[in-house]
Amino acid sequence: MALNIPKCLELVNIDKGMTSPAAKVPYYPLVVDRGKGATVIDVDGNHYIDLLSSAGAVNTGHCHPxxxxxxxxxxxxxxxxxxxxxxxxxxxxxxxxxxxxxxxxxxxxxxxxxxxxxxxxxxxxxxxxxxxxxxxxxxxxxxxxxxxxxxxxxxxxxxxxxxxxxxxxxxxxxxxxxxxxxxxxxxxxxxxxxxxxxxxxxxxxxxxxxxxxxxxxxxxxxxxxxxxxxxxxxxxxxxxxxxxxxxxxxxxxxxxxxxxxxxxxxxxxxxxxxxxxxxxxxxxxxxxxxxxxxxxxxxxxxxxxxxxxxxxxxxxxxxxxxxxxxxxxxEKLRENATAIGAYALARLKEMQNRFEFIGDVRGIGLSIGVDLVKDRETKERNTEAAAKICYQAWQKGLLLSFFSGSVLRIQPPLVISKDQMESALSKIEEAFEDYESGIIPDSVLETVKGW
The missing domain is CATH 3.40.640.10 (Type I PLP-dependent aspartate aminotransferase-like (Major domain))
Structure with missing residues (x-):
């Protein structure tokens, strides 16, 4: 089911006519209204688990008291x-x-x-x-x-x-x-x-x-x-x-x-x-x-x-x-990064065994990359898979991005709980399944440009 984002779309269209395109690497039409911990809420009231931390800038979580x-x-x-x-x-x-x-x-x-x-x-x-x-x-x-x-x-x-x-x-x-x-x-x-x-x-x-x-x-x-x-x-x-x-x-x-x-x-x-x-x-x-x-x-x-x-x-x-x-x-956020990161890395490696388009899973703590490929032997980057999976994850209430053309970027706020991470990983797995079954339309590629 598509997200209901009328106000997001209205504001995105206004922004496109005002700001320099050199300063934008768009993933999806999300207009952030507020955030708390590892959760972000858009101007239409939709909630998302944040795996990007505003490009790694809010390790303590959004609006820590x-x-x-x-x-x-x-x-x-x-x-x-x-x-x-x-x-x-x-x-x-x-x-x-x-x-x-x-x-x-x-x-x-x-x-x-x-x-x-x-x-x-x-x-x-x-x-x-x-x-x-x-x-x-x-x-x-x-x-x-x-x-x-x-x-x-x-x-x-x-x-x-x-x-x-x-x-x-x-x-x-x-x-x-x-x-x-x-x-x-x-x-x-x-x-x-x-x-x-x-x-x-x-x-x-x-x-x-x-x-x-x-x-x-x-x-x-x-x-x-x-x-x-x-x-x-x-x-x-x-x-x-x-x-x-x-x-x-x-x-x-x-x-x-x-x-x-x-x-x-x-x-x-x-x-x-x-x-x-x-x-x-x-x-x-x-x-x-x-x-x-x-x-x-x-x-x-x-x-x-x-x-x-x-x-x-x-x-x-x-x-x-x-x-x-x-x-x-x-608040022992370094320790949490180690523990939650190890859990996420293990779960993603399990998914690697299941999905052929996952070429590599790597990282330390809560700095994890999932490298998507067209072929495991040639390791050719699969930008289309990365774009479609990130878009689909957003539709499921997850802020997921990619860079280097093919690598899913998993860098949530260090305050993320195990339950939140488990929910996020389940959404990623569902997006993997949707991509594998071919149900994510090519039209999303017009929106997701990525980095």
């Missing part, structure tokens, strides 16, 4: 007085909390921005200034954001770059260790690690001198590429390469931070300590904030106004972020 209370109290005292010229206590309190939870026993400093994108831009500036080197290494299929520096680091989608050049110079890309779609058939994790390490060494020997590289930007799980989980052996080898050549190891945690993987930060799953941690999205439970915590000496070599914003680290966002850290710790 402690977050809302912190925001309300702060707005009654001070909304903004720019920390560029003055000081305010919520920023100092947040900085200490971030120092406490980020890996590394070294002395730390922090700078703030408005999102993960500008946090990545600032990290490029900091790395080049601190090391006196200009070259930066990122990865094929990486996504770091939409500002010019972050865009230059990214290599996941041609429309992101087409017509926008020139981008920042001296940024070079290398293969990310994908153990599902391997460079050559028959490769195991060790083979993939060896191959990808060899590509770095080849780069250093041919066209990018290692002594000229300032930093390597690494996603501990490559998010928008389809939630690719690297071998631990590769991450350790990358850390060793950085140590050998005095290159900064940057852990880009915009999508995987703040409990998403069952740890404060995704890099902690690999027993490696980075030099720099880049944060955004879930840091303030939906309020606009980005931050970078790094070894103190890296920030002590540049000076104002090299990287500052009037509203960066504003009191309201800092108060929300402080409450976010407290909620994740006090």
């Amino acid at each position: 402690r977050i809302v209370d912190a925001i309300k109290k702060q707005t009654e005292n001070l909304i903004l007085y720019t920390p560029v010229y003055m000081y305010h206590e919520p920023l100092i309190q947040l900085s200490q909390k971030l120092f406490d939870i980020t890996p590394g026993e070294y002395r730390k400093r922090v700078f703030y921005g408005l999102c993960g994108s500008d946090a990545n831009d600032g990290t490029i500036k900091m790395a080049r200034t601190a090391t006196k080197r200009k070259k930066i290494i990122s990865f094929y299929r990486a996504y770091h954001g939409s500002t010019y520096g972050a865009l230059s680091l990214s290599a996941v989608s041609l429309p992101m770059h087409r017509g926008l050049g020139p981008l920042l110079p001296e940024i070079h890309h290398i293969p990310y260790p994908d153990v599902y779609r391997t460079p050559y058939s028959g490769m195991d994790e060790d083979d993939v690690t060896k191959y990808c390490v060899e590509r770095i060494n080849e780069l250093f020997k041919t066209c990018v001198p290692a002594e000229e590289v300032a930093a390597i930007f690494f996603e501990p799980i490559q998010g928008d590429a389809g939630l690719i989980v690297p071998p631990k052996s590769y991450v350790k080898a990358l850390r060793q390469i950085c140590d050998t050549y005095n290159i900064l190891f940057v852990s880009e945690e915009v999508q995987q931070g703040f409990g998403r993987t069952g740890k404060w930060f995704g890099i902690e799953n690999f027993d490696v300590v980075p030099d720099v941690v880049v944060m955004g999205k879930a840091i303030a439970s939906g309020m606009p904030l980005g931050a970078v915590v790094a070894k103190a000496e890296l920030m002590e070599q540049w000076e104002a106004p090299a990287h500052l914003f009037t509203a960066a680290g504003n009191p309201v966002c800092c108060a929300a972020a402080c409450a976010t850290v407290d909620v994740i710790r006090d």
Whole structure:
């Protein structure tokens, strides 16, 4: 049965005539009215279980009462007085909390921005200034954001770059260790690690001198590429390469931070300590904030106004972020992410045995990808299946999306209960059955564009 969404459709049509198409990746005509925990309600009153968390930005759930209370109290005292010229206590309190939870026993400093994108831009500036080197290494299929520096680091989608050049110079890309779609058939994790390490060494020997590289930007799980989980052996080898050549190891945690993987930060799953941690999205439970915590000496070599914003680290966002850290710790949301994530991963692997179009199920904690394929041998991406299944799940009361053309994105708020997850998985299974039986019409592809 189709959803009854007259007001949603009316507002979507109005929006289409007003906003830039460059800022939209539509899945279905959903106009969100309110949210609570892991539930979203549209303007027509339909309820949905949320498996997207507003693109991973609300790990504490929608409108968590402690977050809302912190925001309300702060707005009654001070909304903004720019920390560029003055000081305010919520920023100092947040900085200490971030120092406490980020890996590394070294002395730390922090700078703030408005999102993960500008946090990545600032990290490029900091790395080049601190090391006196200009070259930066990122990865094929990486996504770091939409500002010019972050865009230059990214290599996941041609429309992101087409017509926008020139981008920042001296940024070079290398293969990310994908153990599902391997460079050559028959490769195991060790083979993939060896191959990808060899590509770095080849780069250093041919066209990018290692002594000229300032930093390597690494996603501990490559998010928008389809939630690719690297071998631990590769991450350790990358850390060793950085140590050998005095290159900064940057852990880009915009999508995987703040409990998403069952740890404060995704890099902690690999027993490696980075030099720099880049944060955004879930840091303030939906309020606009980005931050970078790094070894103190890296920030002590540049000076104002090299990287500052009037509203960066504003009191309201800092108060929300402080409450976010407290909620994740006090309510054991990291532990919940581990437990519910393991349950979901097991259930989805059971479905993989049943449905031939599921090529791979992977993830850590509540960062899970279900890779849909046309053929398990060729691993050709099945974008049509992903689009139809997401649309059908929405019709059943579930917010499910996909990226990398074929990978279902399962990243719910960390407050999701086992009952909610079981209901969500049942809806996904029903959508799989509907796709397999061929009852989802091709017409939905006109609506679902995806990422």
